[in-house]
Amino acid sequence: MEGILEIQNARYRYPHGPEALRGVSIRIVQGSKVALVGPNGAGKSTLFQLFNGMIRPDAGTVSFGGAPIEYTARALRDLRRRVGLVFQNPDVQIIAPTVYQDVAFGPVNLGLARDAIDRAVRDALSAVGLAGYEKRPPHHLSGGEKKRVAIAGILAMEPDVLVFDEPTSSLDPASSEEIMELLDELATDGRTIIISTHDVELAYRWADHVILMEQGMVLARGSPEEVFADHALLRAARLKPPRILDLYHELVARGIVEDRTPPRSVLAFTDCIEQHLHGSSLRTAREAAGTVYICNVDAVDGDAVRRLITERPIGHTGAMGTRAKEFANRELILLDFTYGVIDKCILKSLIGESSLILSSGGMIDHTHRRIAEYSAESGRALIAVTVPEPMPPGSAGRLPGYL
Numbered sequence: 001m002e003g004i005l006e007i008q009n010a011r012y013r014y015p016h017g018p019e020a021l022r023g024v025s026i027r028i029v030q031g032s033k034v035a036l037v038g039p040n041g042a043g044k045s046t047l048f049q050l051f052n053g054m055i056r057p058d059a060g061t062v063s064f065g066g067a068p069i070e071y072t073a074r075a076l077r078d079l080r081r082r083v084g085l086v087f088q089n090p091d092v093q094i095i096a097p098t099v100y101q102d103v104a105f106g107p108v109n110l111g112l113a114r115d116a117i118d119r120a121v122r123d124a125l126s127a128v129g130l131a132g133y134e135k136r137p138p139h140h141l142s143g144g145e146k147k148r149v150a151i152a153g154i155l156a157m158e159p160d161v162l163v164f165d166e167p168t169s170s171l172d173p174a175s176s177e178e179i180m181e182l183l184d185e186l187a188t189d190g191r192t193i194i195i196s197t198h199d200v201e202l203a204y205r206w207a208d209h210v211i212l213m214e215q216g217m218v219l220a221r222g223s224p225e226e227v228f229a230d231h232a233l234l235r236a237a238r239l240k241p242p243r244i245l246d247l248y249h250e251l252v253a254r255g256i257v258e259d260r261t262p263p264r265s266v267l268a269f270t271d272c273i274e275q276h277l278h279g280s281s282l283r284t285a286r287e288a289a290g291t292v293y294i295c296n297v298d299a300v301d302g303d304a305v306r307r308l309i310t311e312r313p314i315g316h317t318g319a320m321g322t323r324a325k326e327f328a329n330r331e332l333i334l335l336d337f338t339y340g341v342i343d344k345c346i347l348k349s350l351i352g353e354s355s356l357i358l359s360s361g362g363m364i365d366h367t368h369r370r371i372a373e374y375s376a377e378s379g380r381a382l383i384a385v386t387v388p389e390p391m392p393p394g395s396a397g398r399l400p401g402y403l
């Protein structure tokens with residue numbers, strides 16, 4: 001897999017400060033979701049500043065797209081457009097008196113034409129769920145909204161890599177989940193997403209690659225299952241193992257479940273227990289399985305969704321992604337699930353209950369793929385159906401429910 005960002009043997013000492021990085025080497029693969037975990041002062045934020053050239057290592061190299069970065073004004077401007085850094089505290093990042101001006105700051109500096117700036121701001125605000133906030137003063141927004149403005153400001157530059165320093169710090173649990181969902185949405189568009197966090201629960205279930213840091217050095221790197229299985233290393237980094245993994249290891253030690261790939265979600269954990277209870281032949285839930293209906297909110301109106309919910313045996317409704325949640329709010333559609341929606345609907349399906357996932361056009365294929373992957377891995381034939389059925393090709397008139 002292609003490495004988009006690579007750091008070799010980097011050392012960095014702050015002027016009159018400690019040596020914050022002491023020989024760090026890492027490689028970030030394009031399109032991956034990476035979590036940098038470590039205690040306070042481990043050097044995570046410092047490492048992030050190397051990524052977009054805000055600081056220059058005293059020794060070692062930083063490469064982007066296979067070439068060492070150059071520290072000229074022009075090269076750094078280009079690098080910062082391609083590697084967007086969202087700071088921990090949005091107040092540091094937000095500088096303009098209105099949301100529009102703040103998000104437009106990057107595109108204006110890139111010298112884009114007026115209508116291209118308008119388009120960039122509109123698209124970025126819509127991606128973070130803040131369409132209509134253009135005239136609002138950012139400093140009157142909530143913490144979660146400010147975070148979204150800061151993300152929109154970076155998105156407006158269309159970076160390849162998005163780096164988030166503590167994306168969920170000081171957010172309530174629901175806002176944290178929403179931000180992580182937003183990051184997932186951005187990742188499904190092929191961007192590389194890197195976060196730093198102390199939250200091992202979040203890193204364990206979200207990341208596909210984890211880098212563990214302590215005292216300016218990398219202690220471990222690998223899949224979340226590998227890195228978080230090493231309790232001694234976690235202790236050295238003053239972190240605890242994720243609860244779900246801890247529980248799994250206890251159950252393995254008591255012979256209650258078999259020692260296989262550790263689960264990273266409630267869905268995977270319940271599968272693991274069920275597999276043990278029913279032996280190697282999985283209980284086939286084919287007859288009992290509920291259907292997962294998937295509805296593209298870009299193609300329907302609220303009435304069409306309400307009709308679906310009453311006409312089909314739908315017991316639970318979830319919205320996935322910013323646009324779908326906005327749609328549900330606007331159309332007053334009550335949601336049971338607002339995060340981890342696909343897994344929650346699969347769990348319901350496995351106990352024979354049907355559910356509806358509201359999703360935006362771009363996420364429909366991803367949702368079908370995830371359910372198909374689960375079916376293949378678990379041996380259960382789950383049924384996922386797009387509703388309303390796609391318009392027949394070449395059909396001239398409007399069908400009820402379509403916009």
Ligand SMILES: Nc1ncnc2c1ncn2[C@@H]1O[C@H](COP(=O)(O)OP(=O)(O)OP(=O)(O)O)[C@@H](O)[C@H]1O
Binds near residue numbers: 014
């Ligand atoms: N501007 C600075 N000047 C001097 N020393 C600094 C500066 N910023 C950070 N440091 C020091 O560098 C070390 C690494 O700090 P850094 O902020 O990179 O850690 P971190 O892992 O991001 O921590 P946290 O999780 O608390 O944000 C710490 O010892 C810190 O005190």
